[in-house]
Amino acid sequence: MSGLVSIAELAQLRDATQSSVHTGLETTPTIIVGMGTCGIAAGADKVWAALQQGLAQRNLDVPLKGVGCIGICVKEPLVDIQLPGKPRVTYANVKPEMAARLIEEHLVNGQPVKAWMLGQMDDRGPGKAQAEPLYPGVAFYSKQVRIALRNCGLIDPEKIEEYLARDGYQALGKALAEMEPDDVIAEMKDSGLRGRGGAGFLTGLKWELCRRSRGGPKYVICNADEGDPGAFMDRSILEGDPHSVLEGMTIAGYAIGAAAGYIYCRAEYPLAIQRLKTAIRQAHELGLLGQNILGSGFSYEIYLKEGAGAFVCGEETALMASIEGRRGEPKPKPPFPAVSGLWAKPSNVNNVKSYGMVPQIILNGADWFAGIGTPKSPGTAIFALTGKIKNTGLIEVPMGITLREIIYDIGGGLPKGKRFKAVQTGGPLGGCLPESALDTPVDFDSLIQAGAVMGSGGMIVVDHDTCMVEFAKYFLQFASDESCGKCVPCRIGGQRLLEVLTRIAEGRGTLQDLDEIEYISRNMKEASLCALGQLTPGPVLAALRFFRQEYEAHIVDKFCPAGVCIGLFAFEINDDCKGCGLCVKACPQEAITGGKKEKHVIDQVACIQCGSCFDVCRLDGVSIIPLSEVVKQAAAN
Amino acid sequence: MSDDQHTFDLAPLERILKEYAGQKGAVIPILQQVQDAYGYLPREILVEISKRAGIPITQLIGVVTFYAQFHLTRRGRHLIRICDGTACHVRGAPEAVKAIETSLSVPAGGTSPDFKYTLEVVYCLGSCGLAPVAVVDDQVHGRLTPETMVESLRQLD
Numbered sequence A: 001m002s003g004l005v006s007i008a009e010l011a012q013l014r015d016a017t018q019s020s021v022h023t024g025l026e027t028t029p030t031i032i033v034g035m036g037t038c039g040i041a042a043g044a045d046k047v048w049a050a051l052q053q054g055l056a057q058r059n060l061d062v063p064l065k066g067v068g069c070i071g072i073c074v075k076e077p078l079v080d081i082q083l084p085g086k087p088r089v090t091y092a093n094v095k096p097e098m099a100a101r102l103i104e105e106h107l108v109n110g111q112p113v114k115a116w117m118l119g120q121m122d123d124r125g126p127g128k129a130q131a132e133p134l135y136p137g138v139a140f141y142s143k144q145v146r147i148a149l150r151n152c153g154l155i156d157p158e159k160i161e162e163y164l165a166r167d168g169y170q171a172l173g174k175a176l177a178e179m180e181p182d183d184v185i186a187e188m189k190d191s192g193l194r195g196r197g198g199a200g201f202l203t204g205l206k207w208e209l210c211r212r213s214r215g216g217p218k219y220v221i222c223n224a225d226e227g228d229p230g231a232f233m234d235r236s237i238l239e240g241d242p243h244s245v246l247e248g249m250t251i252a253g254y255a256i257g258a259a260a261g262y263i264y265c266r267a268e269y270p271l272a273i274q275r276l277k278t279a280i281r282q283a284h285e286l287g288l289l290g291q292n293i294l295g296s297g298f299s300y301e302i303y304l305k306e307g308a309g310a311f312v313c314g315e316e317t318a319l320m321a322s323i324e325g326r327r328g329e330p331k332p333k334p335p336f337p338a339v340s341g342l343w344a345k346p347s348n349v350n351n352v353k354s355y356g357m358v359p360q361i362i363l364n365g366a367d368w369f370a371g372i373g374t375p376k377s378p379g380t381a382i383f384a385l386t387g388k389i390k391n392t393g394l395i396e397v398p399m400g401i402t403l404r405e406i407i408y409d410i411g412g413g414l415p416k417g418k419r420f421k422a423v424q425t426g427g428p429l430g431g432c433l434p435e436s437a438l439d440t441p442v443d444f445d446s447l448i449q450a451g452a453v454m455g456s457g458g459m460i461v462v463d464h465d466t467c468m469v470e471f472a473k474y475f476l477q478f479a480s481d482e483s484c485g486k487c488v489p490c491r492i493g494g495q496r497l498l499e500v501l502t503r504i505a506e507g508r509g510t511l512q513d514l515d516e517i518e519y520i521s522r523n524m525k526e527a528s529l530c531a532l533g534q535l536t537p538g539p540v541l542a543a544l545r546f547f548r549q550e551y552e553a554h555i556v557d558k559f560c561p562a563g564v565c566i567g568l569f570a571f572e573i574n575d576d577c578k579g580c581g582l583c584v585k586a587c588p589q590e591a592i593t594g595g596k597k598e599k600h601v602i603d604q605v606a607c608i609q610c611g612s613c614f615d616v617c618r619l620d621g622v623s624i625i626p627l628s629e630v631v632k633q634a635a636a637n
Numbered sequence B: 001m002s003d004d005q006h007t008f009d010l011a012p013l014e015r016i017l018k019e020y021a022g023q024k025g026a027v028i029p030i031l032q033q034v035q036d037a038y039g040y041l042p043r044e045i046l047v048e049i050s051k052r053a054g055i056p057i058t059q060l061i062g063v064v065t066f067y068a069q070f071h072l073t074r075r076g077r078h079l080i081r082i083c084d085g086t087a088c089h090v091r092g093a094p095e096a097v098k099a100i101e102t103s104l105s106v107p108a109g110g111t112s113p114d115f116k117y118t119l120e121v122v123y124c125l126g127s128c129g130l131a132p133v134a135v136v137d138d139q140v141h142g143r144l145t146p147e148t149m150v151e152s153l154r155q156l157d
Helices: A006-020 A037-041 A044-057 A096-108 A160-165 A168-177 A181-191 A201-210 A233-240 A240-256 A271-283 A316-323 A353-362 A366-368 A402-409 A444-450 A468-482 A490-507 A511-527 A531-535 A538-546 A549-555 A580-584 A610-618 A627-636 B012-021 B027-038 B042-051 B057-066 B084-091 B091-104 B145-155
Strands: A032-033 A064-067 A079-082 A088-091 A117-119 A219-224 A260-265 A300-305 A347-351 A380-386 A393-398 A421-427 A431-434 A460-463 A570-573 A622-626 B078-083 B116-124 B134-136 B137-142
Touching: A006 A160, A006 A168, A006 A366, A037 A044, A037 A271, A037 B137, A044 A064, A044 A096, A064 A622, A079 A096, A088 A096, A088 A393, A117 A271, A160 A240, A168 A240, A168 A353, A181 A201, A181 A240, A181 A353, A181 A366, A201 A240, A201 A347, A219 A240, A219 A316, A219 A353, A233 A271, A233 A353, A233 A380, A233 A622, A240 A271, A240 A300, A240 A353, A260 A271, A260 A316, A260 A511, A271 A300, A271 A380, A300 B027, A347 A353, A353 A366, A380 B084, A393 A402, A393 A531, A393 B057, A402 A421, A402 A622, A421 A468, A421 A549, A431 A538, A460 B084, A468 A549, A468 B084, A490 A511, A490 A531, A490 A549, A511 A531, A511 A538, A511 A549, A538 A549, A570 A610, A570 A627, A580 A610, A610 A622, A610 B057, A622 A627, B012 B027, B012 B042, B042 B057, B078 B091, B078 B145, B091 B116, B091 B145, B134 B145, B137 B145
Parallel strands: A032 A064, A219 A260, A219 A347, A260 A300, A380 A460, B078 B116
Antiparallel strands: A032 A079, A079 A088, A088 A117, A380 A393, A421 A431, A421 A460, A570 A622, B078 B134, B134 B137
């Protein structure tokens, strides 16, 4: 393909690619393998090799296509078989040894292997009503509406033609041909899109502020420094549909009047970086980046910058310092980036997901987007659903859905019959919510009101095996490790909070410590330079608000009810024990004794509280008790 | 340190500096590429970068020590990055770390005496659905147990 010189040519190319590569319209059979980072981690590359070998053995000339993440991580590796005129069938948890049968029965004989099927994809192509689930009948997809994820897992992210076939770059064409920059901004403002990085500022308004700023050149920056533990939304989009981000950034550049865009991607995402590089090169070759894009007179470049491993660089001023080649330390705001950003020029920083939604908003209109979700938080939210949940994966849901629907209807609840304890949203700078908050609608304002935050999209579910003191301590450890050290409240406050939490977790805490936590937290929130320090106390404050009795148990009773904090609990075999002997075999200390079908006993002196017996018991025959009980019992004997 | 007697081939450095000559804000990409070429950032090389690119050594050290990615000491042949992000943490990553530390005599954050392994505990590799996860020499291993982890590491040469 050579460079496109006009918008008419872009439309022609779309029509040409549609008939050749659009899913569902294939004229030849195709095998599709999910080759995102998580797919590969689950063994997709081995499955790929087995399929390749199987096809070669039978001399079949069937294309193997690699795609990004379709979201349902728990079912990886995923393989799809697409026969002409038939729905695309997806197979779950595919192993290399399953390749031969899939080829034989489905590809050659046209009989899908029902036992291994996840479902049939109902992809009606671009322009389909977004509310249709991607896999009818599969609970994980039941309540999802895919806007930013619309192409993830469907197209080969390394082929620009596949993006074009699904209306790719049509929004850019529309903006350049039919809209003035102010029209684009008005459309974005009308859509009500709020920044998906977590803070929820109106994207259109941010663009307008940058457009109105004096001076130049102006810059568009994509924050792809996704550092929250438990979050992989941005990675999946960059790996699965990199062109959507480039298109969104280019539209932003046109609206703002910028000459260049920068993507700041964390170095821990090598595949995302590689795919972005490929995508930028392809967009250049087609004339969708560079000089005089589509003959419109608008010129624009996008550069890729790799991070170097610093969580604080997800903060916009620190991110810009890092692009400039300096230590990634934040600066006080104002001035805001829209006035003085990268190299002190007006700059617009948005998250990957925000840019990914822009083309769809421009193409389908502000009203369409505003009609999804809630009036104050229109559109969809993307979450990485992880932790103690059956269906781990990446989901996109309309704002306003409840936590309960996400966790139980989409996520399938907790595995092994465990009971829900809390859900952490917003990562290490967010907060946790208890069971009583499960009916909270998921949107920017409701979550804050409930005591958590939207954040950039990590959602971690924990059960009663998680200790809320240790959980908060873990987040504090993370945040204080990642504090850049520039401002005192964050640098010292984080350490002091961590010390208090460590004391409590070790059974040396006092009730005054709870006041101490609140005192330090208040000062950090008010006095820290950037969001990292301001939000570091979030998880511990939320935990204290909803699980205060657990903190008090650690302090007053010297008891960790979850059985996590070493020295604050013991295991005891209770009357539910049927004497099966599983725990005897599991104990690394040989501390458990007892005859067959008799209640077993733990030797408390030999026990190291490793929890093996607790985990292995199928009858809830092992209880967690305060260590003081053991001491009392020993004294009584 | 034995590094002091080491003499380094400067050809890769020259190639990298030439590639970025005159570019704004190129300090981090230069350091990244130099570290790729030499395995870490030896003092002599940093001094050379400073001289040749006209960047004060204090600024270079400031950047190097700020970012977790940069290393000033020699690393093991195999890099094990084990994730202790939230999802991995609740799914047993600490046990896997302990097992590797004791079985392969490599401390977390350190390098084994024979320079075979370097073990890093990192926060979130972004594959939480497969927790616990480790990356060994850029290969991702998911759903691991302490036993499978140690076994696959022993098999590296």
